[in-house]
Amino acid sequence: MAKLLQTLFDGVAVGSLYALIALGYTMVYGILQFINFAHSDIFMTGAWIAFVIAKAAGWAGGDTPIWASLVTLLGSMIFCGLLGFVIERLAYRPLRGAPRLNVLITAIGVSLFLENTGQLEVLFGTQPQRMPTLLSSEPLFRIGGVGLPLVDVVVVLVAVGLMLLLQWLVFSTRLGRAMRAVSFSIPVASLMGVNVDRVVSFTFVVGSALAAAAGFLYAMKYPGLNQPAHSTWILLGLKCFVAAVVGGIGNVRGAMLGGLLIGCVEMFGAAYLSTSLRDVYVFSILILVLLFKPTGLLGKATVEKV
Amino acid sequence: MSEPLLDVSGLSLAFGGLKAVTDFSLKLHKGELQALIGPNGAGKTTIFNLLTGVYRPQQGEVRLGGRLLNGLPTHKIAASGMARTFQNIRLFGDLTVLDNVRIACHLRARAGLFSALLRTPAHVAEEAAIREKAMALLEVFSLADRHAELSRNLPYGDQRRLEIARALGTEPKVLLLDEPAAGMNPQEKVALSELITLVRHRFGVTVLLIEHDMALVMKICERITVIDHGVTIASGSPLEVQGNPAVIEAYLGAPSAEGH
Amino acid sequence: MGYLRAVSPFLGAIVLAFVMQFGVAPMFGAYYQKLLIDIGINIVLAVSLNLVNGFAGQFSIGHAAFMAVGGYAAGAITYYGSFHVFGDALVHHGQGDVLFLAATLVGGCVAAVAGWVVGLPSLRLKGDYLAIVTLGFGEIVRVLLQLTDDVMFKRADIEAASVGTLALALGGALGFGGLPFYTSIVWTYFFAFTLLVIAVRLKTSGEGRAFLSVRENEIAASAMGIDTTRYKVRAFVLAAFFAGIAGSLFAHEIGTTLNPRELGFQKSFDIVIMVVLGGMGSISGAVLAAIVLTLLPEFLREAASYRMIIYALLLISMMILRPQGLFGVREVWELYRRPKVSRPQVRPPGSLP
Numbered sequence: 001m002a003k004l005l006q007t008l009f010d011g012v013a014v015g016s017l018y019a020l021i022a023l024g025y026t027m028v029y030g031i032l033q034f035i036n037f038a039h040s041d042i043f044m045t046g047a048w049i050a051f052v053i054a055k056a057a058g059w060a061g062g063d064t065p066i067w068a069s070l071v072t073l074l075g076s077m078i079f080c081g082l083l084g085f086v087i088e089r090l091a092y093r094p095l096r097g098a099p100r101l102n103v104l105i106t107a108i109g110v111s112l113f114l115e116n117t118g119q120l121e122v123l124f125g126t127q128p129q130r131m132p133t134l135l136s137s138e139p140l141f142r143i144g145g146v147g148l149p150l151v152d153v154v155v156v157l158v159a160v161g162l163m164l165l166l167q168w169l170v171f172s173t174r175l176g177r178a179m180r181a182v183s184f185s186i187p188v189a190s191l192m193g194v195n196v197d198r199v200v201s202f203t204f205v206v207g208s209a210l211a212a213a214a215g216f217l218y219a220m221k222y223p224g225l226n227q228p229a230h231s232t233w234i235l236l237g238l239k240c241f242v243a244a245v246v247g248g249i250g251n252v253r254g255a256m257l258g259g260l261l262i263g264c265v266e267m268f269g270a271a272y273l274s275t276s277l278r279d280v281y282v283f284s285i286l287i288l289v290l291l292f293k294p295t296g297l298l299g300k301a302t303v304e305k306v
Numbered sequence: 307m308s309e310p311l312l313d314v315s316g317l318s319l320a321f322g323g324l325k326a327v328t329d330f331s332l333k334l335h336k337g338e339l340q341a342l343i344g345p346n347g348a349g350k351t352t353i354f355n356l357l358t359g360v361y362r363p364q365q366g367e368v369r370l371g372g373r374l375l376n377g378l379p380t381h382k383i384a385a386s387g388m389a390r391t392f393q394n395i396r397l398f399g400d401l402t403v404l405d406n407v408r409i410a411c412h413l414r415a416r417a418g419l420f421s422a423l424l425r426t427p428a429h430v431a432e433e434a435a436i437r438e439k440a441m442a443l444l445e446v447f448s449l450a451d452r453h454a455e456l457s458r459n460l461p462y463g464d465q466r467r468l469e470i471a472r473a474l475g476t477e478p479k480v481l482l483l484d485e486p487a488a489g490m491n492p493q494e495k496v497a498l499s500e501l502i503t504l505v506r507h508r509f510g511v512t513v514l515l516i517e518h519d520m521a522l523v524m525k526i527c528e529r530i531t532v533i534d535h536g537v538t539i540a541s542g543s544p545l546e547v548q549g550n551p552a553v554i555e556a557y558l559g560a561p562s563a564e565g566h
Numbered sequence: 567m568g569y570l571r572a573v574s575p576f577l578g579a580i581v582l583a584f585v586m587q588f589g590v591a592p593m594f595g596a597y598y599q600k601l602l603i604d605i606g607i608n609i610v611l612a613v614s615l616n617l618v619n620g621f622a623g624q625f626s627i628g629h630a631a632f633m634a635v636g637g638y639a640a641g642a643i644t645y646y647g648s649f650h651v652f653g654d655a656l657v658h659h660g661q662g663d664v665l666f667l668a669a670t671l672v673g674g675c676v677a678a679v680a681g682w683v684v685g686l687p688s689l690r691l692k693g694d695y696l697a698i699v700t701l702g703f704g705e706i707v708r709v710l711l712q713l714t715d716d717v718m719f720k721r722a723d724i725e726a727a728s729v730g731t732l733a734l735a736l737g738g739a740l741g742f743g744g745l746p747f748y749t750s751i752v753w754t755y756f757f758a759f760t761l762l763v764i765a766v767r768l769k770t771s772g773e774g775r776a777f778l779s780v781r782e783n784e785i786a787a788s789a790m791g792i793d794t795t796r797y798k799v800r801a802f803v804l805a806a807f808f809a810g811i812a813g814s815l816f817a818h819e820i821g822t823t824l825n826p827r828e829l830g831f832q833k834s835f836d837i838v839i840m841v842v843l844g845g846m847g848s849i850s851g852a853v854l855a856a857i858v859l860t861l862l863p864e865f866l867r868e869a870a871s872y873r874m875i876i877y878a879l880l881l882i883s884m885m886i887l888r889p890q891g892l893f894g895v896r897e898v899w900e901l902y903r904r905p906k907v908s909r910p911q912v913r914p915p916g917s918l919p
Contacts, residue, residue, distance in 0.1 A: 358789060360785065360789075379788070379793075380785075380788040380789055381788045381789075381790075381791050381792055381793045381794070384788070384789055384790060384791035385791045389789070389790070390789055392785075392786065396783045396785060396786035396789075397782075397783070397786070398778065398779050398782035398783055398786065398787075399783075400778075400782055400847075400895050401775070401778055401779070401782060405775055405778070408772065408775055409772075409775045409776060409778075409779045409787070409790055409792070410790045410791070411772075412772040412773075412775065412776055412790075412791075412792070413790060413791030413792075415772050417772070417773075418773070419773050419800065422767060422771035422772065422773040423764050423767055423768065424572045424573070425571060425572045425767060426569075426572055427569070427572075429771070430571075432772075433771065433772065436772060472790065473789075473790075475790070476790055
């Protein structure tokens with residue numbers, strides 16, 4: 001029972017991280033129909049910027065005030081939001097309307113650029129680092145014999161909070177309506193007076209900021225940060241992309257659902273079956289879902305007009 | 307009267323609650339030229355999609371030369387002798403005009419992958435024959451001197467004619483033309499109607515035509531079927547259909563609507 | 567006469583492969599000879615992926631997985647087979663080369679079967695979804711290979727072990743070490759030139775045009791009687807076969823280790839980049855891109871830590887400045903023949919199948 005509960009907590013915590021990152025993939029896909037492979041590197045940059053901020057401020061140990069975490073989180077989100085803006089402006093915008101494969105390759109190029117620039121000694125360097133502890137991993141309270149550390153609670157609360165914020169942004173604001181219009185059809189939206197460039201920029205800023213938040217939370221939960229070009233980052237990104245696809249790509253709620261599902265599948269598989277096969281579970285779920293419901297769990301089927 | 311070549315009976319399809327086609331029947335005899343007309347959104351193209359297997363009929367039967375085609379995939383229906391053109395042109399844009407027709411001719415080719423890779427003499431002879439056949443088709447459509455151009459660089463009218471040439475490359479018994487005159491000017495339309503008549507006699511194909519231009523339809527077709535909202539509202543010779551009140555209503559609105 | 571014409575290009579491939587080994591290679595040092603082999607392997611990879619991505623227009627980004635499948639299958643056969651035949655896993659020219667050839671072909675076939683198994687259900691998916699499934703398949707292959715047992719190296723153990731045990735003793739995460747180095751310039755270019763003959767013959771035949779029609783417009787292709795699923799699977803299987811052969815060449819090359827990490831998605835991306843850079847569907851473009859992209863990192867070696875940054879920037883600017891790749895869909899010999907061919911227009915989003 002305790003193991004079950006523990007696994008469930010882990011699954012939800014990791015799943016909410018996945019969901020945060022999956023949102024970035026799904027929003028960009030929904031609007032521009034391309035897989036932003038560089039998104040995992042924004043996530044990586046978010047984690048590393050959090051490390052740089054905490055290190056520069058000299059925060060360490062369990063007795064740092066809670067606002068230190070908040071400053072780190074916001075700093076990372078702002079930086080990555082700007083980064084997302086610049087990337088879209090310089091690399092993706094000139095390719096608007098180009099064949100999809102070209103945009104995809106550009107995204108791979110951006111990804112390589114971010115990883116290898118991050119590895120420069122003046123930036124993050126080529127060595128793994130340890131994130132200072134800002135949030136205590138002591139159990140905050142216990143449920144059914146399982147201790148719930150502050151980190152996990154913060155991870156889930158921040159993730160859920162940001163998702164609610166996004167939900168409100170997309171479905172209850174003018175800008176959100178513009179986003180949905182652009183994702184329906186770029187030419188039609190621009191004929192209706194929507195400033196498409198601004199909406200796309202905004203989407204990248206929001207998606208990147210969410211990825212940065214996920215990066216910060218990830219660094220809190222798993223303090224051993226791998227070097228920027230390490231394959232764990234891309235692999236994590238891929239899993240989140242899988243989450244977005246499983247939920248139904250382009251669908252904001254689908255990304256949240258997919259993230260939680262993938263997180264739980266991975267954790268339960270690792271706990272009850274075999275740890276070394278955890279990536280296999282994730283990709284098998286992907287293939288199964290796509291074969292039986294090709295548009296994902298919450299995705300809508302589109303019919304090509306003949 | 308003899309067996310019809312294409313015998314469609316009771317064809318129905320609904321998308322969710324929307325009835326796209328209801329109880330559609332049609333008999334097409336060998337060598338005939340019939341038209342399918344109706345207002346925009348009446349379900350004409352949907353009927354073509356049902357006939358060619360793009361959609362599966364929920365009810366009804368499609369028989370070609372007595373053979374049941376229901377549920378067959380599109381490429382098998384093409385192989386059994388039904389070819390079509392598309393309302394929104396679907397050429398192989400990045401391929402040459404000649405290649406567009408050659409691909410259609412491939413349907414009747416015998417040589418397989420390995421003889422292609424080995425360039426067996428049989429394969430070489432067949433390639434030559436296909437090229438000759440395709441060029442002859444292009445000649446009929448006055449496209450022979452543009453055979454090396456990429457098809458997406460052709461002017462609009464030529465693209466429409468290339469679609470017909472390509473469909474003929476599959477050696478069809480029945481040719482379905484989906485608005486072949488759309489977007490053409492009056493002179494081009496006259497030329498096209500002559501071309502359709504020529505094609506019909508020269509290749510011995512039976513034609514079912516969707517067209518908006520009533521003058522064109524009246525001039526060349528033997529029989530016309532009118533549908534509206536997926537339902538057949540009239541069927542007969544051009545003269546019969548022209549005077550049918552239901553047809554006039556469908557096109558011009560109900561006469562009782564005068565005081566709206 | 568007709569049959570001579572049928573086989574002469576394949577004979578030419580053998581002759582050219584020997585010319586590469588004894589005519590071209592001696593002009594370079596050992597380092598560049600290895601580079602020559604790398605180029606050849608990349609040509610096989612790029613041209614074979616081009617059959618799927620360029621010809622049939624299906625978007626696969628898991629090509630390295632088929633390379634891994636073929637490489638491990640062939641590697642296991644030469645390594646454990648050598649113990650059974652020769653008593654050790656050293657290079658034995660003559661008989662050993664025959665073993666290597668057989669192993670390579672078997673590796674290709676195993677990869678082709680894998681291609682069929684993956685392709686048949688997943689080719690129903692369109693565009694990006696197919697890409698994701700191929701990517702997922704690649705990751706599954708990588709993880710499974712990492713879980714295999716250590717390589718056996720004692721003759722007695724190997725002779726006592728069952729085939730099943732040997733098939734699982736592939737070195738795990740450390741990689742499959744100790745493979746004999748059979749990959750030579752002759753072998754590499756024999757396969758590269760053979761594939762080129764096949765690709766060119768395919769492109770200029772009815773069968774090949776059927777592939778192209780699937781890329782251009784799937785609905786129109788099936789209306790013209792093309793069984794689109796069958797052609798997609800064919801392209802997939804053929805490409806997987808040659809990826810498997812490239813895997814075997816890679817596995818038996820001096821200075822490389824066959825390990826799961828080397829053949830992950832990054833390797834798949836490298837191959838996709840070659841195809842797109844060369845121009846989707848252009849065989850000569852893929853060859854040229856394979857050469858350029860193999861040499862480019864070597865030239866940038868001086869710049870050390872800036873190397874990959876420059877590579878990334880070149881990639882991005884290439885995509886922005888010349889989106890259709892080096893040659894577009896055309897071949898290098900077609901570039902000046904048809905003056906009337908205009909530049910491919912940028913397609914509206916979503917128009918690509």
